[in-house]
Amino acid sequence: MEEKTVIIKESLISTKNLVKTFNKVDVLKGLNIDFNKGDRIALIGQNGAGKTTLIRCILGQYTYEGKLVVMNFNPRKDHEVLMQHIGFIPQTPPPLQMTVGEMLDFFSKLSNTDKEEFVKIGVDMGLDVEANLAKPFLKLSGGMKQKLLVALALGRKPEILLMDEPSANLDPAARKVFFKYLEEYNNDALMIISSHRLKELENLATRLVEMDMGVVVVDNEL
Amino acid sequence: MGKGFLYMTELDLMQNLRSKSFWAYSFLFGAFVAVMFLSGVTESQIIGFVGLSRLMVTFMQVSMAILPIYVLITTVRSVVGDRESNVMEYMLSLPVSFSAYYWSKFVSKFLVIYIPVLFALIVAVIWGSLKNLDVPWDLFFFYSALLAALIFNFLGLGMLISSMAKSQEIAIGTAFIIWLILVAFLDLLLMGLMLKMRMNPDLVIWGGMINPLQIFRTGSLILFDPKLTVMGPASYYVLDVMGRNAFLIMSIAYPLFLGWLFAFLGSRYFNRNDVI
Numbered sequence: 001m002e003e004k005t006v007i008i009k010e011s012l013i014s015t016k017n018l019v020k021t022f023n024k025v026d027v028l029k030g031l032n033i034d035f036n037k038g039d040r041i042a043l044i045g046q047n048g049a050g051k052t053t054l055i056r057c058i059l060g061q062y063t064y065e066g067k068l069v070v071m072n073f074n075p076r077k078d079h080e081v082l083m084q085h086i087g088f089i090p091q092t093p094p095p096l097q098m099t100v101g102e103m104l105d106f107f108s109k110l111s112n113t114d115k116e117e118f119v120k121i122g123v124d125m126g127l128d129v130e131a132n133l134a135k136p137f138l139k140l141s142g143g144m145k146q147k148l149l150v151a152l153a154l155g156r157k158p159e160i161l162l163m164d165e166p167s168a169n170l171d172p173a174a175r176k177v178f179f180k181y182l183e184e185y186n187n188d189a190l191m192i193i194s195s196h197r198l199k200e201l202e203n204l205a206t207r208l209v210e211m212d213m214g215v216v217v218v219d220n221e222l
Numbered sequence: 223m224g225k226g227f228l229y230m231t232e233l234d235l236m237q238n239l240r241s242k243s244f245w246a247y248s249f250l251f252g253a254f255v256a257v258m259f260l261s262g263v264t265e266s267q268i269i270g271f272v273g274l275s276r277l278m279v280t281f282m283q284v285s286m287a288i289l290p291i292y293v294l295i296t297t298v299r300s301v302v303g304d305r306e307s308n309v310m311e312y313m314l315s316l317p318v319s320f321s322a323y324y325w326s327k328f329v330s331k332f333l334v335i336y337i338p339v340l341f342a343l344i345v346a347v348i349w350g351s352l353k354n355l356d357v358p359w360d361l362f363f364f365y366s367a368l369l370a371a372l373i374f375n376f377l378g379l380g381m382l383i384s385s386m387a388k389s390q391e392i393a394i395g396t397a398f399i400i401w402l403i404l405v406a407f408l409d410l411l412l413m414g415l416m417l418k419m420r421m422n423p424d425l426v427i428w429g430g431m432i433n434p435l436q437i438f439r440t441g442s443l444i445l446f447d448p449k450l451t452v453m454g455p456a457s458y459y460v461l462d463v464m465g466r467n468a469f470l471i472m473s474i475a476y477p478l479f480l481g482w483l484f485a486f487l488g489s490r491y492f493n494r495n496d497v498i
Contacts, residue, residue: 059315062496080226080319088315094308097237109229110317149312162315 009036017066029214042201043194045211087153091165093145101133111156122151142169226318230326238334248338274350282442297380298393371477378481382488441473
């Protein structure tokens with residue numbers, strides 16, 4: 001008789017009946033899902049499916065009903081502590097006024113990370129960090145901004161990486177380096193990548209989660 | 223709040239120091255002091271006052287006209303502006319508490335608004351000393367504190383509006399309407415209201431004294447016009463009920479308290495609702 005091995009994965013993010021409402025419209029409709037240690041999740045779904053809302057709930061930026069536990073923390077009450085374990089890459093780079101040099105200093109101090117960690121990833125992705133130190137982040141091109149945001153998120157080496165269309169602004173060469181970094185990233189880390197480009201994630205993702213109208217409609221191991 | 227607060231404040235200060243509007247604002251106050259000296263304000267008299275006292279009184283009148291609306295307009299956009307531009311979504315994905323984010327904005331704004339004003343007053347004192355004018359130190363210290371209280375007050379109000387407003391347009395519109403109401407209810411309108419409606423004068427005057435602009439105005443007058451003659455009959459009520467020294471203390475304590483209360487309510491709202 002064939003012996004089956006049951007692997008119980010440690011849950012890093014757990015939702016129970018998670019509801020988020022905007023103007024009396026439920027955008028998340030009682031979400032029940034666990035995201036585990038080591039999962040590389042391709043989070044897909046049409047616009048308005050609730051992907052960004054879920055990410056913002058995990059980041060503690062939205063109030064919600066139901067239960068949401070992230071690494072045994074409450075994202076609202078324990079925001080500062082929890083964010084030390086989370087790296088986030090937004091879909092649209094924010095119009096930050098600070099210079100690249102100030103950003104590196106700020107992130108380095110805030111996360112106790114050597115600045116060189118960020119610089120190395122930035123350079124590997126094709127961003128000449130040294131030449132742009134005095135430039136405001138706002139004045140960089142879309143691609144350069146995204147490369148820096150990727151470097152700042154990965155350089156901190158967080159246990160959870162939340163990425164909302166992270167490669168949208170990257171050129172093919174940078175995209176290749178970016179996915180190589182993700183593939184070689186800590187095996188125990190949880191990655192949630194919200195993307196419309198599923199093909200890009202086929203070598204990386206270990207689990208596919210599809211959302212529609214605020215609920216999970218597909219949840220498959222890949 | 224910890225190191226997140228310190229780093230955010232430092233970052234915000236650096237951004238403010240780089241902005242052209244900060245230098246334009248600083249230049250405005252510096253130039254104003256220079257113009258007052260060059261135009262001979264220090265030689266003219268007001269209720270027997272000449273020299274630096276005269277200059278400081280004029281400085282306070284101008285500050286009362288400029289500072290409240292300037293503080294409101296520049297502050298109300300800070301939180302809601304970051305929210306609309308996705309800056310907040312990104313910054314609050316970092317290990318910074320909501321309170322640290324909010325109060326770092328408050329502190330850095332206070333410093334970049336107050337320091338140029340204080341610096342202009344200090345320049346006036348130095349310039350006056352070089353011209354052998356007597357320095358009214360009591361006036362200098364009191365007016366420095368009064369200006370800090372005025373800025374603190376409107377900063378708190380601006381932060382409250384900014385944390386609650388759904389858009390920058392709504393925030394600016396609300397700030398402008400509140401400022402108009404506060405200006406309209408300075409004593410001129412109050413007197414008219416009192417006469418027309420035959421209301422209880424105590425009620426009307428204390429209603430007026432709720433207005434931080436009125437407190438600032440009266441506070442800046444009371445030091446060189448102890449009987450508040452320029453205020454007319456209302457001065458009797460103020461001085462009888464409170465007395466000069468108590469009023470001097472209140473004119474600083476009340477706007478500080480009000481500013482703190484507004485800012486605290488803004489912080490509470492910010493902490494308890496969707497931040498983006």
